[in-house]
Amino acid sequence: MAETTYLEAIRQGIAEEMERDPRVFLLGEDIGALGGPFRVTEGLLDRFGPTRVIDTPVSELAIVGAAAGAAHMGLRPVCEMQFIDFIACAYDMITNYVATARYRGGLSTPLVIRGPSGGYVRGGPFHSQNPEAAFLHTPGLKLVCPATARDAKGLIKSAIRDDDPVLYFEHKYLYRRVKEDLPADPEILVPLGSARVARAGHHLTVVTWSAMVWKALEAAERLDREDGLSVEVLDLRSLVPLDDAAIVASLQRTNRVLIAHEDTRTGGMAGEIAARINELAFEWLDAPVRRVCAHDVPLPYAPPLEDYILPQAEDLVAACRWLANY
Amino acid sequence: MPSSRSTAGPQPLPTDLSATDLLALYYYMRLTRVLEERLVALHRQGKVVGGLFRSLGQEADAVGSAYALEPGDMLSPLIRNLGSMLVQGATPLEVFRQYMAKAESPTAGRELNIHFSDLERGFLGQVSSLGTMVPVMAGITLYFKLTDQPRVGLVYVGDGAMSTGAFHEGLNFAAVQRVPLVVVCENNGYAYSTPTRMQTAAARLVDKAAGYGLPGVRADGNDVVATYEVTREAVTRARAGGGPTLIELVTYRRKGHAEHDDQRYLPAGELEAWEQNDPIARYRDRLIGAGWAGVEDLGREDARVETEVDGALARCIDEPFPAIGTALSGVFADPPAAEPEWYRALPGAPSDRRAGEPPHG
Ligand SMILES: Cc1ncc(C[n+]2csc(CCOP(=O)(O)OP(=O)(O)O)c2C)c(N)n1
Numbered sequence: 001m002a003e004t005t006y007l008e009a010i011r012q013g014i015a016e017e018m019e020r021d022p023r024v025f026l027l028g029e030d031i032g033a034l035g036g037p038f039r040v041t042e043g044l045l046d047r048f049g050p051t052r053v054i055d056t057p058v059s060e061l062a063i064v065g066a067a068a069g070a071a072h073m074g075l076r077p078v079c080e081m082q083f084i085d086f087i088a089c090a091y092d093m094i095t096n097y098v099a100t101a102r103y104r105g106g107l108s109t110p111l112v113i114r115g116p117s118g119g120y121v122r123g124g125p126f127h128s129q130n131p132e133a134a135f136l137h138t139p140g141l142k143l144v145c146p147a148t149a150r151d152a153k154g155l156i157k158s159a160i161r162d163d164d165p166v167l168y169f170e171h172k173y174l175y176r177r178v179k180e181d182l183p184a185d186p187e188i189l190v191p192l193g194s195a196r197v198a199r200a201g202h203h204l205t206v207v208t209w210s211a212m213v214w215k216a217l218e219a220a221e222r223l224d225r226e227d228g229l230s231v232e233v234l235d236l237r238s239l240v241p242l243d244d245a246a247i248v249a250s251l252q253r254t255n256r257v258l259i260a261h262e263d264t265r266t267g268g269m270a271g272e273i274a275a276r277i278n279e280l281a282f283e284w285l286d287a288p289v290r291r292v293c294a295h296d297v298p299l300p301y302a303p304p305l306e307d308y309i310l311p312q313a314e315d316l317v318a319a320c321r322w323l324a325n326y
Numbered sequence: 327m328p329s330s331r332s333t334a335g336p337q338p339l340p341t342d343l344s345a346t347d348l349l350a351l352y353y354y355m356r357l358t359r360v361l362e363e364r365l366v367a368l369h370r371q372g373k374v375v376g377g378l379f380r381s382l383g384q385e386a387d388a389v390g391s392a393y394a395l396e397p398g399d400m401l402s403p404l405i406r407n408l409g410s411m412l413v414q415g416a417t418p419l420e421v422f423r424q425y426m427a428k429a430e431s432p433t434a435g436r437e438l439n440i441h442f443s444d445l446e447r448g449f450l451g452q453v454s455s456l457g458t459m460v461p462v463m464a465g466i467t468l469y470f471k472l473t474d475q476p477r478v479g480l481v482y483v484g485d486g487a488m489s490t491g492a493f494h495e496g497l498n499f500a501a502v503q504r505v506p507l508v509v510v511c512e513n514n515g516y517a518y519s520t521p522t523r524m525q526t527a528a529a530r531l532v533d534k535a536a537g538y539g540l541p542g543v544r545a546d547g548n549d550v551v552a553t554y555e556v557t558r559e560a561v562t563r564a565r566a567g568g569g570p571t572l573i574e575l576v577t578y579r580r581k582g583h584a585e586h587d588d589q590r591y592l593p594a595g596e597l598e599a600w601e602q603n604d605p606i607a608r609y610r611d612r613l614i615g616a617g618w619a620g621v622e623d624l625g626r627e628d629a630r631v632e633t634e635v636d637g638a639l640a641r642c643i644d645e646p647f648p649a650i651g652t653a654l655s656g657v658f659a660d661p662p663a664a665e666p667e668w669y670r671a672l673p674g675a676p677s678d679r680r681a682g683e684p685p686h687g
Contacts, residue, residue: 029486033591034519057489057525058456058517082518086455089490122375122427124438126454296664297657300648301376302427302435308650315670 004182007175009149010040010114012182013156014078018048021076024160025052027063028080036080038116038175060089067111068098076160081115084169085129098165099140112159114168118211118262119294119310121173124301130210130263132239135167136272142166142192143239147213149180151237154190162192171211178214193241197250201232204256204323206316207247207273209236212260219316229324239269247273248281255286256323260316265293287326292319336617340551341558348618349627351393351550355385355606356631358409361418364635365425369585373643375427376438381406383548383580384514386605389413390553391480391510391575394561395448400466401480402450402459404487406512406579408440410480415447416440418638428645435648456487460496460509467505467564478506478564480557485525486517488534497572501538506564508557509572512547514579519591532574540572547575548605551612578603 004012018024025048026041032055035042045053056063060081067077081087087094094113101107119128135141142164146152152170159166182188198213199220206216213235220231234250236243251257257277259270270291277289292311300306339345362380369378381388388409392401395414403410408421423431425439432442443451450466452459463481470477487493488511500507511531515522528534535542541563545556553575560571578600582589589597613619654664 030518030520032519037518055520055524057520058486059489059491061491083454089455089492124376124441124454125436127376292670295654297654298436300436300653301433301438302429302647303375304647304650305435305653308653311670318671 003179004149004153005176006146006149006152006170006178007038007040009153009182010156010170011042011044013153013188014041014160015044015047016187017076017157017160018044018052021160023074024076024078025054025070026078026080027054027056027067029056029058029063029082031055031080037082038172040170041080060086061093064090064093064098064111064113067113068093068101068109071109071111072101072107076110078112078114078160081113083127084115084117084131085126087113087115087131087167088134091134094135094141094165094167095138099138101140102164103140108163109165110163112156112166112168114156114159114170116172116175117169118171118173119299119306120211122301122303122306123299125298128299128306130169130261132167132169133263133268136239136269140165141240143169144192144237145169145171145210145239146237147171147174147178147198147210147235149178149182150188151190151196151235153182154188155192155237157187157189158192166192169210173211174214190237193238193243195243195246196235196237197232197246198235199231199233201230202253203230204258204320205232205234205250205254206258206260206320207234207236207250208260209239210262212262212311215311215313216260216316218313219320222313222317223320227321227324229320231320242273242276244276244280247277248284251277251281252284255284256326257285257289258316258319258323259289259291260311261291261293262310263294264296265291266296268293287323290319290323292316339618341555343551343554345618347393348613349623351389351554352606352609352613352619352624353627353631354389354393354409354413355550355609356628357412357418357634358385358389359606360631360635361412361421362408364639365422366585368422368426374425376425377584377586378425379405379439379584380581381408383600383604384512384577385409386550386609387510387512387547387553387575387577388482390550391557391573393554394557395478395480396561398448398475399478399480399561400445400448400450400463402452402463402482403440404452404456404459404482404484404512405440406484406514407482410482411440411449414449416442416444416449418635419642422639423642423645426642426645427647428642429648429652430642430645434652455492457483457490457492457496460493461499462496463507464496464500464503464505467500467507468503471503471505476565478508478561480508480510480561482510482512484517485511485513485515485522485531486520488531489517489525497538497540497570500570501540504567504569506567507570508560508564509570510557511572511574512577513574514547514577516579516583518583518587530574532572535572538572540570542572542574544574544576547577548603548608550605550609577605
């Protein structure tokens with residue numbers, strides 16, 4: 001059977017949910033005739049028509065706001081940010097309005113906001129961002145970040161079915177580079193808030209997600225080969241809700257943890273995870289929790305600068321060695 | 327176009343443009359086009375690091391409008407306004423270096439394409455978020471107003487950018503404050519794949535001016551003299567304290583959104599029709615037909631453009647990327663460099679880290 005790319009998996013997941021549930025519809029810039037800049041929604045306009053695949057003006061705030069209103073009334077909108085960097089234009093709507101709606105007034109707002117995020121593609125400062133930390137801090141938003149084609153599909157389907165607002169950050173570097181066999185049957189559903197052991201190991205754990213999972217697997221391979229180290233890679237898949245139990249369980253096996261993410265360090269997700277480990281499992285640690293993240297600068301365009309600012313597999317290898325030697 | 331191939335001597339020059347100005351307009355349009363053509367070749371060779379965005383067919387609107395500014399004025403371009411930056415003094419060398427992310431580029435390899443600034447020469451580089459530069463230029467021109475300087479700002483927006491909240495807030499702010507800002511809407515028919523009629527329900531983009539209490543004018547964006555004239559009038563009004571004007575220049579984006587875009591969404595025949603309305607070919611015919619310039623004059627400008635562009639490219643093509651050591655500095659004025667990368671490379675043997683500390687209790 002043909003392999004399904006990460007990108008096709010997202011499209012399949014959306015299409016299956018649109019087939020299954022007539023309340024699901026799409027909103028975004030250039031998602032119809034063009035199929036989006038990366039073609040994630042290609043063919044969906046033809047298949048579902050212009051009332052369910054709506055090309056909008058360049059208005060991120062209105063896209064999210066309109067989705068919220070429609071969601072209150074029982075529809076299930078899926079919004080595309082053409083690049084996730086422009087989610088910043090909808091920040092007020094997402095954080096002040098959408099995130100608070102249920103708590104403030106019992107308003108159900110089952111919408112999904114998705115879009116291409118991430119670097120390693122020479123996109124420069126405004127086409128490379130990983131904005132999870134900006135939303136992590138706002139109660140009321142669920143955050144998911146798939147690393148594999150299977151999870152890309154299973155998580156978009158669960159996100160659409162979820163009764164709360166979900167931000168779905170897909171990684172553009174993975175779109176066509178990652179693929180696997182995805183049988184149509186049984187249906188793929190990945191629950192929100194559940195991590196996955198991407199590689200089992202017993203010397204130390206790398207906690208990570210999205211494209212960084214692949215860097216961690218590469219590092220683990222190398223450490224196995226060169227140092228005889230057995231590295232466990234835990235792919236979080238969801239950042240909110242966070243699978244604390246999986247993190248603790250892995251830590252109890254390995255006693256050493258590295259947290260790796262592509263986003264910048266200060267105020268990043270790794271700090272939150274480290275704090276939870278401290279609270280939940282300090283006694284199990286044989287070494288300080290370490291993190292490898294991007295340096296705290298806007299992401300530069302020139303290849304050597306981007307490669308330097310973003311974490312690479314060799315940074316993970318170095319940090320793992322340090323932890324193993326502790 | 328100009329059917330009046332005059333045999334009876336040259337026609338009077340348009341408004342306040344001299345023969346030298348008319349040649350300059352031609353030069354800047356040609357410079358824009360040739361520079362972009364070289365960039366296309368570089369892009370195909372993989373030398374352009376990121377995307378390439380063309381302004382083919384739109385050179386007149388950027389050049390004519392920018393030419394209406396005076397020294398000391400400031401503009402902020404969008405991605406298709408390379409021509410306006412060239413008018414303000416940005417050089418082909420800078421543009422090549424930017425696209426190729428060279429160490430010597432104006433942003434030292436940090437930012438891409440024409441996202442660079444020189445407040446001295448009078449251009450403020452854009453960010454990618456559409457609409458953002460409208461409020462920022464409202465602030466630049468607020469400064470001109472507050473300090474009683476007779477300077478004017480010009481900001482470009484596309485038909486797509488006009489749908490953003492930032493555009494609306496910025497224009498409204500500028501109108502209320504009566505700052506000396508001219509807003510040029512470049513209506514090139516599409517925002518990526520979205521035609522203008524799906525961007526706005528207004529019959530014409532310029533109709534929006536009324537909603538802000540502003541004068542609005544619309545002109546043929548492929549007629550460089552017309553774009554100059556309407557902008558000049560708005561600039562003069564702004565300089566005299568008359569506040570902002572919204573100008574709609576009607577043109578057409580003949581290439582895709584970026585080089586990778588196959589324009590699958592275009593209706594048949596549309597592109598071909600606009601190819602017959604090329605702003606440079608039109609202007610050339612007009613210059614010659616009206617007797618404002620001779621074939622040799624234009625040939626000289628063409629040659630000058632080629633020489634300048636080739637010279638700039640030869641100078642920078644083999645230059646290096648920036649060194650990684652430059653990547654951490656400059657986020658703040660103080661401290662100028664980011665802190666050492668301790669979390670990537672922790673010093674020494676980890677267990678020694680408490681060495682030298684007094685034992686604790
Ligand atoms: C706030 C924001 N949303 C989305 C984008 C992605 N995007 C880049 S260019 C573009 C279309 C721009 O159209 P227009 O303003 O008409 O300018 P043109 O490209 O036609 O010159 C879009 C949607 C963006 N840059 N900024």
